[in-house]
Amino acid sequence: MATPSSALQRPTAFVADSEAEAKFQARKNRLMWRRRLLPLAAALLLLGLWQAVVVYFGIRPFIAPSPVAVAYTLVDRFGILMQNLAPTALEALLGFAIGNLSAIALATAFVHNKTVEEAFFPIVVLINTIPVVAKAPILVLLMGNGMEPKIAIAALICFFPTLVNMTRGLSAVNPQTLELMRVLSASDREIFWKLRVYNSLPYLFSALKIAASTSVIGAIVAEWIGTTQGIGALIIEATYKFDSPMLYATVIVGASFSVTFFFVISLIERLVVKWEPQAVH
Amino acid sequence: MTALAVACDRVDVHFTTERGTVTALHELSLDVEDGAFLTMLGPSGCGKSTLLRVVADLIEPSKGSLRVLGRSPQEARSKREIGFVFQDAALMAWRSVLANVELPLEVGGGASIAGHAASPRELIELVGLKGWENAYPHELSGGMRQRVAIARALVTRPRLLLMDEPFGALDEITRDRLNEELLRVWEQTRTTILFVTHSLYEAAFLGQKVLMLAANPGRVREIVPVNLPYPRRLALRETPEFVKLVAHLRAVLETC
Numbered sequence: 003m004a005t006p007s008s009a010l011q012r013p014t015a016f017v018a019d020s021e022a023e024a025k026f027q028a029r030k031n032r033l034m035w036r037r038r039l040l041p042l043a044a045a046l047l048l049l050g051l052w053q054a055v056v057v058y059f060g061i062r063p064f065i066a067p068s069p070v071a072v073a074y075t076l077v078d079r080f081g082i083l084m085q086n087l088a089p090t091a092l093e094a095l096l097g098f099a100i101g102n103l104s105a106i107a108l109a110t111a112f113v114h115n116k117t118v119e120e121a122f123f124p125i126v127v128l129i130n131t132i133p134v135v136a137k138a139p140i141l142v143l144l145m146g147n148g149m150e151p152k153i154a155i156a157a158l159i160c161f162f163p164t165l166v167n168m169t170r171g172l173s174a175v176n177p178q179t180l181e182l183m184r185v186l187s188a189s190d191r192e193i194f195w196k197l198r199v200y201n202s203l204p205y206l207f208s209a210l211k212i213a214a215s216t217s218v219i220g221a222i223v224a225e226w227i228g229t230t231q232g233i234g235a236l237i238i239e240a241t242y243k244f245d246s247p248m249l250y251a252t253v254i255v256g257a258s259f260s261v262t263f264f265f266v267i268s269l270i271e272r273l274v275v276k277w278e279p280q281a282v283h
Numbered sequence: 284m285t286a287l288a289v290a291c292d293r294v295d296v297h298f299t300t301e302r303g304t305v306t307a308l309h310e311l312s313l314d315v316e317d318g319a320f321l322t323m324l325g326p327s328g329c330g331k332s333t334l335l336r337v338v339a340d341l342i343e344p345s346k347g348s349l350r351v352l353g354r355s356p357q358e359a360r361s362k363r364e365i366g367f368v369f370q371d372a373a374l375m376a377w378r379s380v381l382a383n384v385e386l387p388l389e390v391g392g393g394a395s396i397a398g399h400a401a402s403p404r405e406l407i408e409l410v411g412l413k414g415w416e417n418a419y420p421h422e423l424s425g426g427m428r429q430r431v432a433i434a435r436a437l438v439t440r441p442r443l444l445l446m447d448e449p450f451g452a453l454d455e456i457t458r459d460r461l462n463e464e465l466l467r468v469w470e471q472t473r474t475t476i477l478f479v480t481h482s483l484y485e486a487a488f489l490g491q492k493v494l495m496l497a498a499n500p501g502r503v504r505e506i507v508p509v510n511l512p513y514p515r516r517l518a519l520r521e522t523p524e525f526v527k528l529v530a531h532l533r534a535v536l537e538t539c
């Protein structure tokens with residue numbers, strides 16, 4: 003192909019303007035710190051308010067603890083809390099992996115074969131309508147008192163949103179891009195790997211972010227039924243003993259874990275799905 | 284014998300839907316010479332897109348015979364001799380400009396024509412996007428995305444380029460500029476172009492001939508020759524000949 007005429011070379015490319023860039027960066031930094039510091043200040047304010055209410059009204063510890071008491075418990079019983087976080091985290095992570103992997107596999111089968119989808123989708127919907135608290139005892143009876151039923155419940159709870167999102171992501175491709183692939187005589191395999199898979203990634207990650215917190219909930223709820231260890235067991239124990247500082251501390255540890263999990267997934271999403279203009283967190 | 288890029292002989296296309304059968308094209312006969320630039324005008328729903336889609340083997344004609352570059356449409360498609368540019372650039376958001384232009388060489392046995400293919404970087408330069416090879420589609424304007432789509436369609440050096448309202452979503456200034464550039468690309472590559480548009484000016488400015496289709500059912504109304512020399516520049520549109528031609532096209536279109 004011949005070289006283009008120079009009339010075409012519009013000065014569209016990047017111009018170095020370090021001053022403007024520095025200004026842009028400074029503004030971006032300022033906004034970022036603002037977004038971080040303001041919620042922190044609000045949180046501190048609310049904690050202070052909570053402490054003041056507990057002290058002022060003389061609320062007794064078995065009804066609600068003061069934030070200071072909770073903080074004390076968090077430090078004092080850190081060992082026990084972590085010891086119990088370990089099994090819950092393991093159950094949640096394994097459940098997350100198993101649930102999402104099987105959802106991805108099934109969504110792939112659905113997209114390749116309509117018959118499979120028509121046969122199994124209603125069953126999946128049916129299973130999903132059973133609430134976790136009802137599924138848990140069934141699985142405990144089936145799988146005994148070990149970690150297995152907890153993993154199974156965490157997996158089940160992740161499964162459905164991922165299946166739905168992944169099926170959508172794999173099938174909701176731009177029809178013109180699909181026609182383009184046909185014009186290019188692309189095989190089904192190429193359409194799957196070069197188009198559908200990439201198209202599904204943003205959908206997959208939004209499901210994974212949901213699953214990051216629900217898998218932890220699943221594991222905790224499962225632990226409420228007959229276990230002596232784990233965050234769920236600790237919650238039950240603290241409740242029976244009216245040990246409210248311990249109850250709150252346990253809840254905080256569980257919540258911190260799911261928040262961390264969520265952020266790890268968000269981070270991976272940002273590294274993988276680079277093409278979507280990301281909303282700043 | 285001049286080879287025909289497209290030879291349509293009494294082609295019918297029917298679509299069956301819940302509301303009955305629609306005749307999108309009826310007994311459409313059309314010959315397009317190799318290397319020609321044919322623009323297509325017609326009221327909405329008259330079957331312009333359908334015509335491009337049967338030529339590209341995206342749908343099969345219900346009746347009649349159709350040869351593309353001397354072969355069946357299916358053979359022409361699988362030999363990668365057809366390029367298609369849609370109204371929506373249909374770029375892959377996860378691919379850079381360069382990777383989007385390279386896509387046709389990666390799929391459908393594209394590797395086998397790699398020796399015969401155009402250089403993706405040169406094509407990006409040809410459409411005026413030098414320096415943007417590593418940008419992602421969301422960083423580009425609508426006009427730039429459409430240029431990428433054109434470069435992508437040209438990378439296999441297709442002998443037939445089908446364009447379905449490629450500049451329909453762009454502002455007038457960008458559209459004018461791309462019109463001039465498209466003519467230059469055509470003069471350089473000598474590929475046959477079938478170009479659908481709703482703009483009388485665009486149809487008259489680009490084409491050697493303007494195919495006017497009538498609706499319900501879609502059929503050829505008239506083929507209007509454009510006797511204006513190439514290379515054409517935008518100033519041509521101010522000339523009395525051009526104005527007269529557009530007036531004629533408008534009059535014919537009103538009867539379609």
Ligand SMILES: Nc1ncnc2c1ncn2[C@@H]1O[C@H](COP(=O)(O)OP(=O)(O)OP(=O)(O)O)[C@@H](O)[C@H]1O
Nearest residue numbers: 298299300305307326327328329330331332333334
């Ligand atoms: N996949 C389809 N299924 C059913 N009917 C269709 C299909 N594609 C096109 N049609 C019908 O065929 C006719 C021609 O459609 P086509 O898209 O070719 O029109 P067009 O000339 O490109 O219109 P426009 O200018 O609005 O793009 C229309 O009546 C349309 O409803």
Ligand SMILES: [Mg+2]
Nearest residue numbers: 331332333447
């Ligand atoms: Mg159309």
